[in-house]
Amino acid sequence: MAMIRNKARHRLVAVSLILPFVAIFALVFAYPVIEVVRMSFTDAPLIGGGEWIGLGNYIRLFSDKLFYTSVVNNGYFVLLTVIPTTVIALAIALAVNRLSGRMQALVLVMFFTPYVLPVSVVTQIWAWMLDFQFGILQPVIEFFTGKPVPVFKNPHWVMPTVATVTIWWTNGFNVLLFLAGLRNIPSELYEAAALDGATRRQLFWRITWPLLWPVTALVLTLQLILQLKIFDQIYLLSEGGPFNSSYVLLLMVYREAFQLNHGGYAAAISLVLFLLIVVISVLQFQILRIGGKGK
C-alpha cells in the first residue's frame, strides 16, 4: 500500500517537473505545427477563418514561377555559403590553433566578434562599406571590374555579396567548432609522426583531416540547415531584388502572409520549406556518414 502511494507520489513529482515545459511546448510549438498543416489546406487570410480547398494551395504553388525561382535561389545561396564557410573556418581554426596565449586570444576575438552582432548591425555596416557612391570597398571593386557596382541592385552581384556578408557574420561559430575538434586530437599522434619525419602536409592529410571528420560533418550539416533558412540578410540588404534575383522561400512566406494576406498559401510554402530541410539534411547526413566510413 505504502509502495503504491509512493509510486503515485513519484509520478506526481515527475509531472510537476515536466509540466512547465510541456505546457509551453504544446501552446507555442505543437499547436502551431498542427495549425500550419491545417491552414495549408485552406484559403484563409492571415487573420480569420477560411474555406477548405484541399490541395489547392499546393497545386497553385507548383505552378507558381516565383516558387521555382525561390527554390533555385535557395540552392544557389547554399552553394555560395556552405562549403566556402567550412573551408575558410577550417583554415582559420588551423591558423589560430598554432598560436598560443594572448596572441591566440587576440586573433580569436578578431574572427569571432562578428558572430555576436545582431544581423541588422551587420547589414548596416556592409551596406555602408558597399555604398555605391561613398563605400570604402567600391575602389576595390573598381580595381577588378573597371567601374563601381551597385552590388545590391545588380542581379549578378547580389547573391554572392549577401553570401560574403553571411560568411563574415557567422564564420566565427564554425571556427570554434573546428578549434574544439582540433584540441581533441591527442598531441602524441603529431609528435610520433614528426619523429618519423612527416611533413606538414602529411600531418594534415593523415592525422588532422580524418580525425576531424566528425566535426567537419557537423559543421556542414548545421550550415546547410541554417543557410536554407536564409531570410534576415536578404530582406535587409536587397528585399529579394533586383528582378527577384535574391528571392528565397522564407521571403515568399513573409510576402504572402504578411503583405498579401494569404495565410493558407503561406502555410503551404512553410510546410514545403520544412519538408525540404528535413529531406536534404537526412540525405546529407547519410552521405557524410558514408564519406566518414570510407576513411
Next chain:
Amino acid sequence: MNRQRRVENIALTCITLLAGIIWIFPLYWAFVTSIRSEDRVVSEAAGLFPDEFNISSYVDALFNTSLIDWYINSIGTSLIITLVVLVTGMMCAYALSQMEFPGRRLLYGIVLASFMVPAQALVVPQFVLMNDLGLINRWGGIILPQLVVPVVIIVYKQFFDAVPKEMKEAVVLDGGGDYTLLFRVYLPLNWGITTALGIITFIMSWNAFLWPFLVITTEDMMTIPVGITQVNDAFGVAYARIMSVALLAAAPVVIAYLIFQKKVTEAVMISSGVKG
C-alpha cells in the same frame, strides 16, 4: 631545416594576424565613420584613420531615436526568455534523466524531433496564435514563441545522466525529495553548463530578428535588432548616425563577449556537442 621552420612559423603568424585585421576591419571602419561629422564621412579627403572625434552622431542616436526603449525591450525580453528556458529546461531534463514515469521515452523523442523543425516554418500560425491571445506588440508576444529551445533539455539531460549515483543516494537517505536533489545536488554540480546555456540563449534571443520583426509594429515596442532598421528611414543617408546607432546596438553583446570570452567560447562548443 630548423631555421627554415622558424621562418615559416613567423611568416604564418604574420599572415594569420593580417587576416584577423582584415576580418575585423568592417567594425573598425564603422567606428571611424561614427566619430566623424556627416560632411567628413562623404568627403574625398577622409582617410583610413580616425581624424576627428565628433560624438554628435552618438548624442543624436541616443536622444533623437527610441534607442533607449529598444534597449529596455531587448534586455527585458532576453532576460525573461533566458530565465524561463533554463528553469523549465532543467526541470524537464531532470525528470527525463532521473525519474520513471509513463511517456518518458515519448517525451524525449518529441524533444529530439522538435530539434528538426525550423522555427521559421511556424511563424504564420504563431502569429495567428499571438493575435488570438492579444499579444501583438507586447513583450509576451516577443517572448512566448522563443521559449522552446530543445537543445537546452538535450544538453542538461546528458550532464545529469553523467552525475554519479552515489551523490543521489546520500540525499535520498536523508529523506530529500527530487526537488531537493535537483536544486541542491544536480544544479550546483552543473553550474558551468547552466552559465554556458544561459549565455547562448541570451545571445540568441538578443539577436533574434525575424520573429520580433513580425510581432512588433509600433516603434516603442521594438527590440534593438528590429528598431535600428528604422533609423535608415528616419535619417535618410546619414552614415555617421547610422553607424553610431549600429555600434550602440552592438555594444552590450560585444562588451559582454569581451569580458566573458572564455565562457562564451566554451558555451558555443558545449551546446553544439563538440565538447563535453
